[in-house]
Amino acid sequence: MADIRRSLFINFFASSGGTMVNFAVNLFLARLLSPAEIGVYSMTIVFVNIAHIFQDFGVASYLQREQELTQEKLRAAKGVFFTSSWLIAAAMYSGGDWFGRWFNEPQMTPVMKVLAIGFALLPFASISSALLTREFAAGKQAWVSAVSTVASSLTCISLAIMGFGTMSMAWAYLANIIACCLALIPFRPKYLPWLPSLRHWRDVVHFGMSSLLTNCLGAVNNSIPDILLGKLGNATQVGLFSRANSTVTIFFHIAGSTANYGSVSYISQAHHRGEPVGALVNKATALLTGIAWTALALTYVFSTEIILVLYGEKWLPSIPAMDGLLVACAVGTMFNYYPAAMAAIGKPYLAALPSAITLLSRIAFAFALFDGSIWSFSWVICAATLVATPVLIVQQRIYFHCGFTAVLAALWPSTAVAIICLIGAALLKMALPASLAPIFVLLVSALPLACLWYLSLRMTGHPLTDEIHKVASGLRMRAEQRWKTN
Incomplete structure (x- = not known):
């Protein structure tokens, strides 16, 4: 468990650093490229994401799950x-x-x-990357x-300045894969x-065929909003x-890699040892929602400030789509x-x-429901997410031996923490001067809301509190050892 925590810690800071760089690049592109240019790339990349599923054919999961x-x-x-x-x-x-x-x-077409071309180079990197994940070698992957x-980033910024428009993002994708290899x-x-x-x-194809349909549907689900909106709008x-x-998914851009790092390998190993998968999934979900739901609540309160600071005024028309997407997320x-x-359980x-x-x-x-606005389209996505929820609950009870009552018991502290932080953020925003610049609204709110979040975790007895204390204790011990060594 200590090795896993160390790998997650390394992965978090590595992915956070990468996310910060990508955010900086996106901020630059948002001010240089038009929504239509970014939309063309988004419409194209969705097909590549779907193709990734067929290209992978479940091989990465196979390599992480296989016992020997x-x-x-x-x-x-x-x-x-x-x-x-x-x-x-x-x-x-x-x-x-x-x-x-x-x-x-x-x-x-050119995108x-x-x-x-980049897609053809992926196998040279993907096999080694999957094996490093199996070994929880987060330092090497970082x-x-x-x-x-x-x-x-350098490729994207340079080409965008030179006027390549949409193609700057395409060539950056290729440069990323070559550098990774x-x-x-x-x-x-x-x-x-x-x-x-x-x-x-x-054996590989058998497992791949089992996971192909699920992975393909997942990729299509992630891509279908851009496809439908591109066709209907x-x-x-x-x-x-x-x-x-x-x-809306800014949290997952920052910590999503860490939240899912080695999940198949870890759950598979626990399953092979005979540990109950349902309890493990409930605990992992409680830890994740303890951060993610609060992040979503704060995104709702500060949506306008976030858009203005990150992307600029020309992206304010995107705000109406955020309400439905926040609920769906x-x-x-x-x-x-x-x-x-x-x-992990082979199904x-x-x-x-x-x-x-x-x-x-x-x-x-x-x-049936799209009226030509992105607001209505966001609630289309939300409604579809809610429709599938009962099926997920039933399947978890059957195959993970975990009833919905147990799920609610695991998630109620996260719900309470998110509500407390939502109310606190709303009151704090109301108390700040209306003339305060958006970036200062976010900066001034950061520390008090972080303190409120931590206090809420302690008040509700959230399991994330123990994880925070263990990480802090480990960092303190390392600092003391280095101090004694020096």
Whole structure:
């Protein structure tokens, strides 16, 4: 457990650093590029995200879940990964013209072709990265992430200044993958064979087929808002909605990598030891919601200030979409570890049913309820999320032996903490002068709200309190040891 906490600690600061750099780049792009240019890239990248599922074919989860990895299994995993990746990359490259015509956005064609080139290079990095996650080697992955983030950011900023527009983000995507491949070379596991093989592909494909439908539906669910809005609306609305969504999920941009780091590997190991998965998932969800729900509550209160500080006035029309997205995100956080837990117990296909219900509901509600505004579209997304919730509750009770009462008992402290912080933030904002600049509103509010959050955790007996104390104790002991050494 100590090794896992250390890996999570390293991953948090590495991902936070990368997120800060990406935020800085996004701030620059938001002021230089138009919503339509960003919308074109958003509409294109969603298809790449869907293609990632078919390219991965469950190989990464297979490598993290498998109890014993032999040379034959590793070579087979590489063979399946390379075969699926190159076939899909070729299809993406040749289909770039069709995407541009279907959306009536010619700029999508060159973007798609550059992304396809990067897609073909992914297998050189993905196998090693999955094995490092299996080993909880967060320090090595942090270095790789730093190198790729710097390469991507410099490429994006330089090309945007030179007037490449949408293509600056496409070339940055390619630079990120190339840098990642090069940075992973020193950390390549010694036991990983060089040559791929398809001789023992059946085990890999069997697990991949089980998880493919679930992963594909999950990717489509994440992508369908941009696709539907791009078809029913326009690129400008896609850009505004995308900005609202990225603001709502700002917590997951900062800490999402840490929250999900090694989840399949950790839950799988616990399952192999015979530990109850339901209790483990409930505890992990309680820890996550203790931070995430408070972050969502504060995002609701300070939505205008966040948009103005991060992106500027021209993105204020994105604010109406945030209400429905905040509710949807709060509900989705309750089931964040559900797909990983299903994969860990060897039943990844079971997560396909709620994903399918959400997907079909989003499509049906979009055509029935969308009135041309991004506000209505955000509640379309929220309603579809709520429709699938009963199915998730029933499946958790059956396969994790965890009733909804136990879930509520685990989550009530997070609910109380979020409500207390929501009320406190609203009162604090009302007390501040209306003429105070948005950035100072956020800065002045940060420390008192952080103190209120910590006090709320202690008052409610939230399990996150113990984790905070353990991390603080560990840091204090290390500081004392270094002080004595010096």
